[in-house]
Amino acid sequence: MQLKLENHPCFNDSARHKFGRIHLPVAPKCNIQCNYCNRKFDCMNENRPGVSSRLLSPGQALHYLKQAVLLSPNISVVGIAGPGDPFANSEETMETLRLVRKEFPEMLLCVATNGLNLMPFIPELKELEVSHVTITINAIDPAIGAEIYAWVRHEKRMHRDIEAAELLIGNQLAALSALKAAGITAKVNTIIIPGVNDRHVLAVAEKVSELGADILNCLPYYNTKETVFENIEEPPADMVADIQKATSAFLPQMKHCARCRADAVGIIGEMNSEAMTEKLHEAARLPKNPSETRPYLAVTSLEGVLVNQHLGDADRFLVYGMDPATGTCSLIDSRPAPKPGGGQHRWEAVADLIGDCRALLCSSAGDSPTKVLNTKGIEVMVLEGVIEDAVTGLFKGEDIRHMTRNSRKHACSGTGGGCG
Numbered sequence: 001m002q003l004k005l006e007n008h009p010c011f012n013d014s015a016r017h018k019f020g021r022i023h024l025p026v027a028p029k030c031n032i033q034c035n036y037c038n039r040k041f042d043c044m045n046e047n048r049p050g051v052s053s054r055l056l057s058p059g060q061a062l063h064y065l066k067q068a069v070l071l072s073p074n075i076s077v078v079g080i081a082g083p084g085d086p087f088a089n090s091e092e093t094m095e096t097l098r099l100v101r102k103e104f105p106e107m108l109l110c111v112a113t114n115g116l117n118l119m120p121f122i123p124e125l126k127e128l129e130v131s132h133v134t135i136t137i138n139a140i141d142p143a144i145g146a147e148i149y150a151w152v153r154h155e156k157r158m159h160r161d162i163e164a165a166e167l168l169i170g171n172q173l174a175a176l177s178a179l180k181a182a183g184i185t186a187k188v189n190t191i192i193i194p195g196v197n198d199r200h201v202l203a204v205a206e207k208v209s210e211l212g213a214d215i216l217n218c219l220p221y222y223n224t225k226e227t228v229f230e231n232i233e234e235p236p237a238d239m240v241a242d243i244q245k246a247t248s249a250f251l252p253q254m255k256h257c258a259r260c261r262a263d264a265v266g267i268i269g270e271m272n273s274e275a276m277t278e279k280l281h282e283a284a285r286l287p288k289n290p291s292e293t294r295p296y297l298a299v300t301s302l303e304g305v306l307v308n309q310h311l312g313d314a315d316r317f318l319v320y321g322m323d324p325a326t327g328t329c330s331l332i333d334s335r336p337a338p339k340p341g342g343g344q345h346r347w348e349a350v351a352d353l354i355g356d357c358r359a360l361l362c363s364s365a366g367d368s369p370t371k372v373l374n375t376k377g378i379e380v381m382v383l384e385g386v387i388e389d390a391v392t393g394l395f396k397g398e399d400i401r402h403m404t405r406n407s408r409k410h411a412c413s414g415t416g417g418g419c420g
């Protein structure tokens with residue numbers, strides 16, 4: 001199938017009023033922290049990068065896409081742009097791209113990334129005919145990069161200061177060259193941050209043009225609360241225009257970027273419609289794999305109010321269901337746990353016991369039971385808090401990462417979403 005590359009509304013100015021894009025919010029985590037990005041808040045009226053009203057699994061995303069194209073048949077591009085970084089969630093990202101490519105052979109595929117972990121995936125992106133990739137490159141000088149990035153986490157190691165910026169910039173530039181070698185159209189996003197990199201954008205443009213970038217998107221930084229840069233003013237329009245003019249000596253410019261949400265859908269610049277938002281929320285309420293029928297959630301709890309018991313200590317599993325008519329959750333069963341001992345067999349018995357549950361919620365769990373339950377299709381979610389809040393949130397497809405115990409370890413596994 002010949003893809004119609006000219007129909008991408010972000011890369012082709014003349015296509016933007018005719019064709020729409022859809023962002024599938026399947027990538028919540030990020031592997032770096034930009035000092036201007038906060039993905040914690042979502043307000044449906046807020047149109048900024050890094051926010052998404054729901055998160056989807058790859059299966060849910062495919063279901064949503066099928067509904068979305070019925071409502072908006074002019075969608076020509078499926079993109080993954082967060083809410084975090086596609087390649088900090090590489091399994092979910094690649095699985096989503098595979099599912100979409102299989103079901104929609106004519107669709108343009110697009111990803112927007114910080115580029116840190118892009119390189120290993122370029123061969124498969126090429127194979128899947130992902131035609132457009134955006135890398136956000138805000139600096140090529142590590143001293144300036146060190147002011148923009150609080151930290152970078154790569155291959156299980158944390159990096160800070162100049163070392164972090166050097167690693168990130170090195171990987172970004174190498175990935176850009178590799179994208180071009182693979183024949184993929186590459187856009188570079190550079191966020192203009194007054195007093196930080198505004199005098200450096202020209203140098204970025206020159207370097208990325210040398211490496212073969214196809215188009216540059218110099219977009220104004222958006223002032224966002226609860227970020228390191230929250231006291232920096234947004235750049236005035238004339239600063240943005242001057243930078244775009246100067247950098248056009250090196251590269252064609254994208255000037256109509258709307259700094260979209262990670263769940264943006266439809267024509268660029270228009271708000272998501274209510275009907276579309278309802279489809280997104282509906283998809284998020286489905287089981288992670290929508291073709292599975294596992295209607296319940298299992299919980300371990302000492303007293304039946306809080307998720308507060310280690311899986312290994314559970315003497316019974318509380319099973320919760322949701323009444324789709326009323327949207328209310330209730331306890332439907334309490335199932336005695338198999339007796340301790342028996343190693344692997346005990347966990348297999350637990351998996352059978354709660355085989356109608358899509359996930360087990362507990363305050364901690366060992367690697368071995370987690371593995372057995374995962375293999376049987378039951379997700380083990382380690383979290384703490386009120387049972388009712390957790391199960392209602394999960395059944396409704398809401399973001400409950402504030403309850404997960406891992407979320408307290410790394411600031412950037414917070415909520416939210418956006419693209420480039």
Ligand SMILES: C[S@@+](CC[C@H](N)C(=O)[O-])C[C@H]1O[C@@H](n2cnc3c(N)ncnc32)[C@H](O)[C@@H]1O
Pocket residue numbers: 030036037038049050051081082083084085086112113114134135136189191219220221222223224259417418419420
């Ligand atoms: C939310 S990110 C998701 C994709 C990927 N993590 C990245 O950074 O390219 C999408 C785009 O939004 C931009 N962005 C995030 N917060 C922003 C802000 N406060 N102002 C302007 N652009 C922002 C990012 O720099 C990136 O170009």
Ligand code: SF4
Pocket residue numbers: 030031032033034037038050082083084085114
């Ligand atoms: S999601 Fe994108 S913009 Fe936000 S911290 Fe990660 S890389 Fe930076």
Ligand code: SF4
Pocket residue numbers: 009010021081112256257258259260261264268419420
């Ligand atoms: S954020 Fe900019 S590049 Fe990304 S989809 Fe919106 S308009 Fe296109």
